[in-house]
Amino acid sequence: MRYALLVQGAPYSSQASHSALRFAQAVVARGHRLDTVFFYHDGVYNAARLAAPPQDEPHLGDAWRALHNEHGTELLVCIAAALRRGLLDEREASRHGKPGHSVEPPFELTGLGQLVEAGLSHDRLITFSP
Amino acid sequence: MNETESAIDKGEVEGKVEGKVEGIAKGDLLVILRHSPHGSSWLREGLDAALVAAAFGQQVSLLFAGDGVLALMPHQQAGALGQKGTHGVIDMLAMYDIETLLVDAHALTSRGLSAEDLMLPVSVVEGDALPKLLDRHPLVLNF
Amino acid sequence: MILHLLNRSPATGGTVDDALAAMGPDDRLLLIEDGVLGALPAQVARFTGLTGRLFALREDLAARGLLERCEEQANIVDVDGFVTLTEEADKTVSWS
Numbered sequence: 001m002r003y004a005l006l007v008q009g010a011p012y013s014s015q016a017s018h019s020a021l022r023f024a025q026a027v028v029a030r031g032h033r034l035d036t037v038f039f040y041h042d043g044v045y046n047a048a049r050l051a052a053p054p055q056d057e058p059h060l061g062d063a064w065r066a067l068h069n070e071h072g073t074e075l076l077v078c079i080a081a082a083l084r085r086g087l088l089d090e091r092e093a094s095r096h097g098k099p100g101h102s103v104e105p106p107f108e109l110t111g112l113g114q115l116v117e118a119g120l121s122h123d124r125l126i127t128f129s130p
Numbered sequence: 131m132n133e134t135e136s137a138i139d140k141g142e143v144e145g146k147v148e149g150k151v152e153g154i155a156k157g158d159l160l161v162i163l164r165h166s167p168h169g170s171s172w173l174r175e176g177l178d179a180a181l182v183a184a185a186f187g188q189q190v191s192l193l194f195a196g197d198g199v200l201a202l203m204p205h206q207q208a209g210a211l212g213q214k215g216t217h218g219v220i221d222m223l224a225m226y227d228i229e230t231l232l233v234d235a236h237a238l239t240s241r242g243l244s245a246e247d248l249m250l251p252v253s254v255v256e257g258d259a260l261p262k263l264l265d266r267h268p269l270v271l272n273f
Numbered sequence: 274m275i276l277h278l279l280n281r282s283p284a285t286g287g288t289v290d291d292a293l294a295a296m297g298p299d300d301r302l303l304l305i306e307d308g309v310l311g312a313l314p315a316q317v318a319r320f321t322g323l324t325g326r327l328f329a330l331r332e333d334l335a336a337r338g339l340l341e342r343c344e345e346q347a348n349i350v351d352v353d354g355f356v357t358l359t360e361e362a363d364k365t366v367s368w369s
Contacts, residue, residue: 026352112182119269129369261297
């Protein structure tokens with residue numbers, strides 16, 4: 001089956017990101033395709049490239065990147081929710097005259113239409129909220 | 131209770147609610163809104179998802195439940211710092227062809243409200259119709 | 274059949290009531306995160322009528338030290354069981 005996930009909780013604030021990642025790993029281990037993880041609401045903070053959690057805690061950002069590298073899962077971040085919260089990729093940072101960027105590939109800033117598209121075109125959409 | 135029944139009748143007679151089968155709305159996407167305006171971004175972000183889906187040509191139903199019914203109160207205004215709130219978005223629903231506006235009956239009565247108090251005509255959904263409503267939409271997003 | 278996910282403690286707040294009100298006669302409920310508190314004997318009475326359709330996520334119970342305190346009425350599933358439940362349902366709806 002083709003799965004998509006919607007993640008709406010900020011990492012380390014709620015369990016939502018951990019639950020989503022754990023489920024993601026189980027889905028691909030069972031041979032399903034996890035095409036898309038869409039980050040919305042406070043879930044967009046999962047894309048913060050400067051996150052520096054203590055070394056004895058799971059690094060969620062690295063884990064999402066590993067999921068992308070190993071399974072081709074696209075990591076889509078709602079651009080409207082991200083910009084409001086200070087999460088800008090290089091292009092948006094330059095467009096807004098900011099001195100640095102806070103999001104980098106494989107996380108991609110994208111429109112909400114991609115969430116709707118993911119929900120309608122996949123066999124399953126599973127939501128993890130705070 | 132008479133008020134909620136008459137609200138349903140009114141909705142059907144005036145054809146305000148489209149895509150109804152056996153009195154229960156159906157569509158491509160059901161967006162459930164359970165948070166009030168201003169207190170968090172859930173309502174705005176849920177409405178944004180509904181607008182985008184409608185702009186992509188999907189048939190969208192909105193269910194206002196819990197504190198989400200407050201999204202439909204008249205006389206809302208911007209917050210003290212100029213925060214926009216969501217009433218402007220509610221005004222745009224018709225422009226996006228989002229016409230299936232459903233309100234959970236229990237959410238109204240437990241807040242001492244009736245359909246007549248709201249800024250738009252809505253269909254009131256009794257509790258026993260909720261499972262069917264979820265069943266009739268292939269995708270449900272719960273905000 | 275819909276799989277409903279509840280991640281809030283039934284002991285605090287009304288999210289559990291919203292979820293239960295939306296459940297059809299064949300729908301299933303999986304308790305995850307703080308929702309697993311619903312599997313405790315003092316809480317499980319809320320889910321009368323869900324016999325055979327109530328599930329709780331093992332690792333969230335274990336992490337909270339609650340695994341041995343669960344009521345039998347809740348079927349304990351691991352994360353693979355979670356995936357299986359999503360396979361078997363037509364769709365999932367999350368309540369938080």
